[in-house]
Amino acid sequence: MGSNTLSKLLFGAAFLGAGAVAASAGTLDDVKAKGFVQCGVNGAGLAGFGAPDDAGNWKGLDVDACRAVAAAVFGDPTKVKFTGLSAKERFTALQSKEIDMLARNSTNTMSRDTQLGITFTGVNYFDGQGFMVKKSLGVSSAKDLDGASVCVQSGTTTELNLADYFKSNGMTFNAVVFEKQEEADAAYDAGRCDAYTTDASGLYSIRLKMTNPDDSIVLPEIISKEPLGPAVRQGDDQWESIVRWTHYAMLIAEEFGVTQANVDEMKTSENPEVQRLLGVGEGVDFGSPIGLTKDWAYNIIKGVGNYGESFERNVGEGSSLKIARGLNALWSKGGLQYAPPIR
Amino acid sequence: MTLRDKTAEDSPRSWVRAALYDARIRGWVFQAVVLVVLLLLTLWILHNTAANLRAANIPFGFDFLHMRAGFDISQKPIDYTLDSSHAQAFKIGLLNTIILSVLGIVFATIIGFIVGISRLSNNWLLAKAATVYVETLRNIPLLLQLLFWYKAVLSVLPGPRQGYMLPLATNLSNRGLTMPRPIFGQGFDFVMWALLVAAAIAWGLARWARTRQAATGQPFPVFWASAGLVVGLPLLVFLALGAPLTFEIPVLKGFNFVGGMVIHPELIAMVLGLSLYTATFIAETVRAGILAVSVGQSEAAFSLGLQPGQTMRLIVVPQAMRVIIPPLTSQYLNLTKNSSLALAIGYPDLVAVFAGSTLNITGHAIEVIAITMAVYLALSLITAAVMNWFNARVALVER
Ligand SMILES: N[C@@H](CCC(=O)N[C@@H](CS)C(=O)NCC(=O)O)C(=O)O
Numbered sequence: 001m002g003s004n005t006l007s008k009l010l011f012g013a014a015f016l017g018a019g020a021v022a023a024s025a026g027t028l029d030d031v032k033a034k035g036f037v038q039c040g041v042n043g044a045g046l047a048g049f050g051a052p053d054d055a056g057n058w059k060g061l062d063v064d065a066c067r068a069v070a071a072a073v074f075g076d077p078t079k080v081k082f083t084g085l086s087a088k089e090r091f092t093a094l095q096s097k098e099i100d101m102l103a104r105n106s107t108n109t110m111s112r113d114t115q116l117g118i119t120f121t122g123v124n125y126f127d128g129q130g131f132m133v134k135k136s137l138g139v140s141s142a143k144d145l146d147g148a149s150v151c152v153q154s155g156t157t158t159e160l161n162l163a164d165y166f167k168s169n170g171m172t173f174n175a176v177v178f179e180k181q182e183e184a185d186a187a188y189d190a191g192r193c194d195a196y197t198t199d200a201s202g203l204y205s206i207r208l209k210m211t212n213p214d215d216s217i218v219l220p221e222i223i224s225k226e227p228l229g230p231a232v233r234q235g236d237d238q239w240e241s242i243v244r245w246t247h248y249a250m251l252i253a254e255e256f257g258v259t260q261a262n263v264d265e266m267k268t269s270e271n272p273e274v275q276r277l278l279g280v281g282e283g284v285d286f287g288s289p290i291g292l293t294k295d296w297a298y299n300i301i302k303g304v305g306n307y308g309e310s311f312e313r314n315v316g317e318g319s320s321l322k323i324a325r326g327l328n329a330l331w332s333k334g335g336l337q338y339a340p341p342i343r
Numbered sequence: 344m345t346l347r348d349k350t351a352e353d354s355p356r357s358w359v360r361a362a363l364y365d366a367r368i369r370g371w372v373f374q375a376v377v378l379v380v381l382l383l384l385t386l387w388i389l390h391n392t393a394a395n396l397r398a399a400n401i402p403f404g405f406d407f408l409h410m411r412a413g414f415d416i417s418q419k420p421i422d423y424t425l426d427s428s429h430a431q432a433f434k435i436g437l438l439n440t441i442i443l444s445v446l447g448i449v450f451a452t453i454i455g456f457i458v459g460i461s462r463l464s465n466n467w468l469l470a471k472a473a474t475v476y477v478e479t480l481r482n483i484p485l486l487l488q489l490l491f492w493y494k495a496v497l498s499v500l501p502g503p504r505q506g507y508m509l510p511l512a513t514n515l516s517n518r519g520l521t522m523p524r525p526i527f528g529q530g531f532d533f534v535m536w537a538l539l540v541a542a543a544i545a546w547g548l549a550r551w552a553r554t555r556q557a558a559t560g561q562p563f564p565v566f567w568a569s570a571g572l573v574v575g576l577p578l579l580v581f582l583a584l585g586a587p588l589t590f591e592i593p594v595l596k597g598f599n600f601v602g603g604m605v606i607h608p609e610l611i612a613m614v615l616g617l618s619l620y621t622a623t624f625i626a627e628t629v630r631a632g633i634l635a636v637s638v639g640q641s642e643a644a645f646s647l648g649l650q651p652g653q654t655m656r657l658i659v660v661p662q663a664m665r666v667i668i669p670p671l672t673s674q675y676l677n678l679t680k681n682s683s684l685a686l687a688i689g690y691p692d693l694v695a696v697f698a699g700s701t702l703n704i705t706g707h708a709i710e711v712i713a714i715t716m717a718v719y720l721a722l723s724l725i726t727a728a729v730m731n732w733f734n735a736r737v738a739l740v741e742r
Contacts, residue, residue, distance in 0.1 A: 088699060092708050095399060116706040117401035137598065147597040149518060154686075154695065155703035159414045163425045174599070175415035176609070179686045179699060187689060190497035191517050192608065194598045234400045 027100055027232070027239035028073065028291045036079045039066035040099040043084030044181040047205040048315035048323070049105045049125075049228075050082075058082050062103035064310040065124055065230050068246045069101060071303030072296045086180060088155035091116050094233060101243055103230040105199065107157045112231075121244035123229040124307075125315075126327035126336050128222035129161050130200040132207055135217050137194055142221040146171040151184045151193035153177070158198050161224040185209060199226050204321055241290045248339035249297035252277050253306035255330055255339070260305035263298060276342045286342055297342075307337065392709065407705040408433070414700050416691045418607055429701045436696030437718060443613055443692060444679040444722070450618035451678060452671075455625025460655070462630050473626065481623035486684055488620055493612040493688040500608070503599050512592045514600065517608060521593045524604040528587030534577045541576040545569035609690035613682070621678045625671060632667035633659055664737045672730035676723050683719070693718060 031037050041050035041062050050060040067077040083099050094102045095117055105127070106112075108120035131142050131150075139145065142165070152159050154177045166173045176193055178184035181202075188196040189210050196216075198206065203218050210216055230247070232240050253259070256274050258266045267280050275281045278301075279294035287296040304310060308330075315323045329335025362368045396403045408430040416423060420438045423431055461473035480488070497517050501507070506516030513522040545568075552563035581588070593603025636659050644654040686695035693715060702711040 088703055091703075091706060095401060095708075111704075111706070115402055117396075117399040145598075147599050147601060149599060151689075154699045159700060160704065163413055163415050167425050173415065174417055176417050176607075176689050177414075177691065177695065177700065178689045179695065183687060183689065186494070187497065190494065191502055192497055192689075235398075 027236045028242065031073060031100055035074075036081050037066060037070045037073065037101065038081050038083060038099045039063075039069070040083045040085045040090055040093050040102040040104055041066065042104050043086050043089070045084075046105060046181075046202055047208075048201065048319055048321045050084075050103070059314065061125060061310060061314045062105060062230075064304050064314065065103040065247065066101065068250060068300045068304045069243055071299045072242060072246050072249075072292055075293070075295070075299040075303075077303030086155070087153055088179060091118060091231075094118055094231060097233070100239070101230055101232050105202070105228045106231060107199075107226045108229055108231075109157060117234050118231045119234050119240055120227075120229050120231045121240055122247045123227040123336075124247055125201065125228040127199045127201050127226035127228050129158055129197060129224040129226060130203050130222055131219040132188075132196045132203050132216050133194060133219060134191075135215055139219070142219045142223065143169060143171075145173065145195055147173065148194040149174045149176055149192065150195045150197055151176050151178065151188040152197050153181050153184050154179055156198070157224070157226065162197050165223045181206075199228070201228075201315065201321075201323065204323070208320070238291055242292065245290065246300055247307075248342075249277060249300050250304075250307040250310065251330065251337055251339035252342060253297070253301045254308040255332060258301055258306060260301060260303075260309060263301045267298070273341065396709070401706070403707075403709070405707075405710055407701075407707050407710070410705065412701065412704070414704070416696055417689070418610065418691050429697075429705065432701055433693075433697045433714070436691060436693035439691050439696070440679075440682055440685075440693040440718075440722070443610065443617070443682045443685060443690065446610075446614045447617040447621065447678050447682060448675050450614060451621035451625055451674070454618060454622035455674075456629055458622060459626035459629025460633070462626065463633060477623045477626050480620055481627075485616065485620050485681055486687060489612065489616040489684055489688055492616040493609065496608045496612045496615070503595065512590075512603075514593065514595075518599055518605065519608050519611070520606040521600040521603050522605075523590035523592050524602070526589045526591055528589060530584045530587045533584060534581045534587075537577040537580040538573065541573045545572050548572070607690070609685070609688055612688055613685050613690050617678055617681060621674055621681075624674050624677075628667050628670045628674065629663070631670075632663035632665075635666045636662045661737070665734075668730060668734045668737060672727055672734070675726050675730065679722055679726060680719060 041058065041060070045051035046060070048060055050058065050062040053059045063082070066080050066082065070080040071077040073079070083093060085093050085099075085102075085104055090102055090104050090106060091112065093099050102118075103124070105125070106120075107127075108123065112118065113120050131145065133139050133145070133148075145166075150162060150173055152162055152175055159175070159177065162173070162175060176184075176187060178187060181198075184196065185206055187193060196203070196206070200218070200222060207213050207216050207218065230243055232243050252273070253263075256271060256277070258274060258277065263278070266274055267278055269275065269278075269280075276284055276286060278298045279285060279287060279296070285294035287294045290296075293299075305313070308325075311325065311328060312318045315321045316325065325333070325335060327336045329337065331338040393403060409428050411425075412427055412429045412432045413425055414432070415425065416432065416435050418439055419435055420442065421431075421434065423435050458473045458476060461469045462477070464470045464473075500515060500517040503514075503516040503518045506514045506518075506521075508514055511523065513520065515521075548568060549565050552565045556562055591602045593600040593605075595601075640658055640662065641654050644658040645651075649657065682692055683694040685692040686699055689695075698711055698715045702708055705711070
């Protein structure tokens with residue numbers, strides 16, 4: 001609710017104002033002392049990225065990013081607690097140390113990366129912004145949306161891309177801005193807007209929530225780059241490395257065919273890259289320099305699987321969203337997911 | 344006076360002692376101490392905040408207000424484009440909050456007075472209906488009511504292409520109430536001046552009539568005379584200038600109406616929700632105020648031959664006002680603050696625009712929240728000041 005958000009922000013602001021906070025180093029130590037990772041995820045529940053399932057367990061690509069970090073630190077992917085955050089609250093929550101990391105379909109942009117005291121550690125999903133419209137409008141391209149009312153969520157890159165797109169195409173529009181996604185969804189559903197806009201990944205799951213999903217179509221245009229990824233506070237290089245390399249480890253595992261099922265067998269692999277990944281062999285230890293054990297990546301793969309497995313399970317063929325790998329395929333398969341080597 | 348006392352009085356130590364025993368001076372000292380401590384505390388907090396923000400690599404400052412905002416706002420009472428600054432967006436948000444609060448206050452007051460008086464009516468049905476209204480609406484959380492009204496407004500109204508055509512080129516649909524926009528031609532300001540002059544004369548007339556009635560008992564139809572003046576004079580000037588006013592008629596083009604002006608469904612739902620909710624509290628205040636006036640007053644009025652309506656208007660309500668106004672002020676303040684729930688249904692008030700979009704885009708949470716809090720504080724203080732002034736005027740009626 002509105003006032004609740006305001007008080008959360010206030011709390012965040014008050015926190016920054018209160019007693020001297022030590023420089024932000026030492027997140028790993030804090031996390032180890034607490035015994036779990038506090039991870040900020042999507043509060044409204046974005047299917048495939050961060051949402052509780054019917055049994056109340058958090059599921060999704062972003063949720064896996066959190067679990068993978070927990071596995072790397074504790075060897076146990078369940079040592080994580082989730083904080084559901086709205087678009088508006090997310091960065092304040094990270095700044096004020098309410099959470100240790102943020103994995104909430106957040107786009108890496110220059111201002112966020114440089115002006116908020118936070119750092120994006122990578123891209124776990126390459127996304128782009130799209131439009132959904134009522135079929136009855138008879139519109140087949142976003143270029144036909146001149147004069148439309150568009151429902152959009154505030155505090156997102158979406159809000160700004162929308163404005164840029166209409167302006168650069170010489171079209172007018174009227175943005176109806178909501179604080180919460182549910183409210184924007186409901187208003188669009190009730191006919192308040194001609195179009196709804198957000199990240200393409202979200203559009204598909206939101207369309208399914210409509211009273212009559214078949215009355216709406218997603219338009220073909222993708223109007224922006226939305227590299228979504230986890231973020232941490234600036235100034236704690238060790239923690240930043242852990243979160244960044246957790247994602248890389250999942251990519252490398254996929255690249256070399258290491259899966260949740262075969263990771264134990266893979267320990268005997270002759271491939272030196274796999275050995276370095278899994279910390280096998282004399283003096284092979286890439287974990288301790290970042291404060292972890294040498295089997296850190298083994299724990300990640302054992303706990304949540306490689307990137308491809310997580311993708312398929314949450315947003316790909318194994319899910320209701322059935323999103324193709326597209327840009328999110330490995331570099332070796334024509335996509336953009338690329339990890340530097342472990343050595 | 345003994346010698347000992349005299350020396351004691353002269354010594355500086357006892358002067359200090361005497362001062363300490365003086366309640367007035369002691370009061371000053373303590374207040375000064377508290378003030379200094381408060382100042383130091385504020386400085387400490389400010390210093391700490393700045394240091395912590397620097398340590399966390401978060402820039403601090405108000406330069407962001409001049410940066411390009413780049414987002415759209417649905418309701419723009421003043422000029423605003425995508426290239427406008429965050430400062431301009433702030434002004435829009437503030438104006439939207441004021442528009443909403445003023446409309447809410449006006450409607451809540453009207454409904455509240457009607458319902459409050461109805462609760463005391465001898466008409467059983469009317470009194471019960473008023474009671475049911477008050478007891479229901481004041482016991483349901485406001486946010487739920489707002490969501491309800493928004494949903495109701497959206498589901499009752501058809502899409503723009505099927506909207507209801509009303510007289511005067513006005514159209515009602517789920518995109519809002521679209522109507523012609525007045526375009527003021529040359530010389531229209533003279534009409535405004537005429538209105539001002541007419542209002543001033545009407546005020547003078549009312550004063551004169553009151554004095555005359557007090558002196559001679561002769562009534563004067565002030566209302567009709569003033570109404571004629573306030574409408575007539577500007578109208579005359581308007582016609583004399585050759586009617587310098589045209590209208591931009593909204594036309595349905597593509598998805599929506601183009602041109603004209605719109606009252607968005609968000610504003611309609613907000614005003615409905617806020618005023619119906621606050622009116623319940625005002626109704627109770629009004630009822631309490633009227634009940635506080637002793638029955639003897641009405642009886643005296645009746646025995647003087649005043650009609651029930653006149654009794655209410657001339658005898659009871661003026662006295663009840665003294666009781667009503669202070670709690671009424673808090674209701675106005677509540678309404679203004681509650682208007683910040685607007686962001687839940689997409690009405691672009693200050694919290695939605697400034698503490699929402701601007702805060703998120705710039706990341707200057709502390710600055711934005713500080714400004715927003717200062718604005719609400721200022722709005723509340725202004726409302727309270729106006730009401731206190733009004734209260735003082737009404738209180739003077741006391742005999
Ligand atoms: N990627 C964009 C948009 C992210 C976003 O907030 N998307 C919406 C719609 S898919 C959402 O997740 N809303 C859920 C919520 O606010 O709880 C950004 O980082 O600003």
